[in-house]
Amino acid sequence: MKKITLTGFTWLIAFAAIAQNNLITNIPNRKSVSLNGKWQYIVDPYETGFYDYRYKELNENNGGAYWNTDVPANKTELNEHTYQEKNSLNVPGDWNHQDPKFLYYEGTVWYKKSFDYKKSASGKVFLYFGAVNYRADVYLNGKKLGAHKGGFTPFNFEVPANLLKETNNFLVVKVDNKRYADEVPTLNTDWWNYGGITREVKLIEVPDNFIQDYFIQLKRVSPGSIPAKTPEVEGWIKLNRAPASGEKLTVEIPELKLRQQFTASDTITKVHFTLPKIQLWSPETPKLYRVIISSNSDKTEDKIGFRTVEAFGKQVLLNGKPIFMRGISIHGEIPKEIRRAYSKEDAMQLLGEARELGCNMVRLAHYPHDETMTRLADSLGILVWSEIPVYWTINFGSNEVLDKAKAQLNEMITRDHNRASVIIWSVGNETPVSPTRTNFMHSLITEAKKLDQTRMVSAALEVNYSALKNLNEVNDPLGEFVDLVAFNEYLGWYGGLPDKCRTTNWSTPYNKPLFISETGAGAKGGFHADSLTRFSEEFQEWYFKEQVAMFKKMPENFVGLSPWVLNDFRSPKRNNQYQDGWNRKGLYDDQGNKKKAFYILKAYYNQIEKASNSKKK
Numbered sequence: 241m242k243k244i245t246l247t248g249f250t251w252l253i254a255f256a257a258i259a260q261n262n263l264i265t266n267i268p269n270r271k272s273v274s275l276n277g278k279w280q281y282i283v284d285p286y287e288t289g290f291y292d293y294r295y296k297e298l299n300e301n302n303g304g305a306y307w308n309t310d311v312p313a314n315k316t317e318l319n320e321h322t323y324q325e326k327n328s329l330n331v332p333g334d335w336n337h338q339d340p341k342f343l344y345y346e347g348t349v350w351y352k353k354s355f356d357y358k359k360s361a362s363g364k365v366f367l368y369f370g371a372v373n374y375r376a377d378v379y380l381n382g383k384k385l386g387a388h389k390g391g392f393t394p395f396n397f398e399v400p401a402n403l404l405k406e407t408n409n410f411l412v413v414k415v416d417n418k419r420y421a422d423e424v425p426t427l428n429t430d431w432w433n434y435g436g437i438t439r440e441v442k443l444i445e446v447p448d449n450f451i452q453d454y455f456i457q458l459k460r461v462s463p464g465s466i467p468a469k470t471p472e473v474e475g476w477i478k479l480n481r482a483p484a485s486g487e488k489l490t491v492e493i494p495e496l497k498l499r500q501q502f503t504a505s506d507t508i509t510k511v512h513f514t515l516p517k518i519q520l521w522s523p524e525t526p527k528l529y530r531v532i533i534s535s536n537s538d539k540t541e542d543k544i545g546f547r548t549v550e551a552f553g554k555q556v557l558l559n560g561k562p563i564f565m566r567g568i569s570i571h572g573e574i575p576k577e578i579r580r581a582y583s584k585e586d587a588m589q590l591l592g593e594a595r596e597l598g599c600n601m602v603r604l605a606h607y608p609h610d611e612t613m614t615r616l617a618d619s620l621g622i623l624v625w626s627e628i629p630v631y632w633t634i635n636f637g638s639n640e641v642l643d644k645a646k647a648q649l650n651e652m653i654t655r656d657h658n659r660a661s662v663i664i665w666s667v668g669n670e671t672p673v674s675p676t677r678t679n680f681m682h683s684l685i686t687e688a689k690k691l692d693q694t695r696m697v698s699a700a701l702e703v704n705y706s707a708l709k710n711l712n713e714v715n716d717p718l719g720e721f722v723d724l725v726a727f728n729e730y731l732g733w734y735g736g737l738p739d740k741c742r743t744t745n746w747s748t749p750y751n752k753p754l755f756i757s758e759t760g761a762g763a764k765g766g767f768h769a770d771s772l773t774r775f776s777e778e779f780q781e782w783y784f785k786e787q788v789a790m791f792k793k794m795p796e797n798f799v800g801l802s803p804w805v806l807n808d809f810r811s812p813k814r815n816n817q818y819q820d821g822w823n824r825k826g827l828y829d830d831q832g833n834k835k836k837a838f839y840i841l842k843a844y845y846n847q848i849e850k851a852s853n854s855k856k857k
């Protein structure tokens with residue numbers, strides 16, 4: 241915590257290694273005023289709006305700061321900055337796609353929104369951001385509300401009473417997406433670092449005493465069993481303050497004629513009750529129930545599906561029955577428009593493409609995607625792997641970095657812990673094995689399990705290949721701590737040709753379900769050649785043919801896969817004549833065309849689906 245004194249106010253600024261434990265959930269269903277739309281901006285690569293020419297942080301007495309009003313007091317006043325209509329960016333939206341000058345920009349941009357606001361009732365107002373990449377410093381009418389780090393998770397700040405005006409509020413966000421070694425992710429990623437206010441911004445109106453968060457999920461069943469006919473809910477309701485004496489909290493599910501009341505015991509009150517016979521949530525029947533949670537002074541309504549999920553022996557059980565995950569990895573990007581995804585339409589497009597491929601599962605790589613994705617997955621019946629950007633070479637030796645990773649984990653889980661679709665929390669991807677890394681990752685796993693005992697925890701691991709034994713071993717020590725042993729393999733793309741899949745062997749010391757979290761090969765859409773030609777659609781097709789043949793011979797604990805990747809996506813690391821700034825491992829190209837390999841995977845998924853349907857009959 242850093243204490244900053246500003247003109248008579250004392251502001252506590254939670255610097256965002258610390259998770260926002262004041263995060264409000266169920267945002268789409270709260271009373272709100274949108275601040276989306278056109279914002280004006282100033283590009284500030286030298287951070288002139290933040291530091292003076294001696295590189296000291298500017299303060300409230302210095303009108304030069306970009307967070308303060310840009311209107312000179314009179315015509316003689318020298319003011320070096322103004323926000324201008326002609327320099328506008330759409331929010332939500334990354335800046336990179338909105339003007340060619342931003343294509344490769346990484347640095348600071350100041351965003352400004354002027355707005356009028358009439359408060360409709362008494363109560364509190366919070367300023368909410370779905371995500372800002374990477375660091376946001378937020379100022380309203382010249383006062384700093386706080387700062388947040390982490391480019392893919394939500395945060396909110398309470399707006400102090402009387403700070404909001406009826407007209408002409410001056411909201412400024414300093415957005416900085418520079419990469420640093422000690423951040424999460426770190427300097428090096430295989431995706432483009434889109435900057436900006438990438439998700440929506442809203443004012444949230446709540447009563448003074450309000451329901452901040454809740455966890456309404458089926459209780460874990462005893463290992464390996466199916467949920468009871470009348471299953472139990474176990475969870476909690478969190479208020480923003482201590483309850484009034486004897487205050488009642490109510491959970492209602494009108495369709496089930498269920499109404500349960502609890503006496504609030506503390507800020508967090510445990511709830512536990514039995515449901516009548518229900519339709520369990522599953523990919524085949526993605527049933528969601530309207531759930532209303534109320535306190536003396538607040539009421540919030542959500543749509544929740546009820547299901548159980550667990551890794552049991554060598555299988556993954558959904559509602560007590562083994563499932564095979566026909567997945568695909570997805571980046572949060574709309575390639576045709578070369579931008580970050582953020583809207584319902586974007587989610588429809590991405591999850592629609594996954595469905596066309598025959599998927600019942602998606603791996604949302606390598607960071608938490610927009611909330612529209614997990615909400616839509618809930619209603620479409622698509623299982624979700626959700627991940628934090630602990631990717632490759634994070635500074636595993638640093639406690640501060642661990643805190644930053646934990647903060648993002650906390651925010652990811654808090655936002656989505658009522659989504660039936662989310663079955664796996666992933667704490668990272670391809671982290672290089674060392675005792676320091678294993679401790680780091682282990683503490684993230686412990687944290688995830690502390691926050692949520694009803695889902696699986698995993699991480700995408702790497703494979704150890706021994707040429708001598710022609711053996712692929714999944715023996716990362718982290719395997720001991722995860723529920724699902726997931727690994728990325730590129731046999732036939734990185735090292736060798738796809739026919740290597742025919743002779744290779746697989747083994748793992750872990751007696752747990754095995755999941756292939758990535759496999760893929762690059763192909764430029766529309767480039768055709770013989771199957772030995774790298775980057776041709778034919779090569780990628782051959783790769784998938786060989787891989788599918790290999791999957792069919794995988795050990796019995798093979799429970800699914802999420803190949804790499806649904807769409808081509810921007811990656812500044814990839815610059816040969818075929819890739820041209822893109823990773824071309826998509827099954828769809830950057831124009832939305834299906835490549836030949838798409839049909840190979842689809843056929844495999846259709847076969848699996850048919851076999852599992854006929855088993856059920």
Ligand code: GCB
Binds near residue numbers: 430606670728758823
């Ligand atoms: C991986 C990474 C993924 C890359 C992919 C590739 O293993 O997890 O982020 O984009 O390989 O294309 O090499």
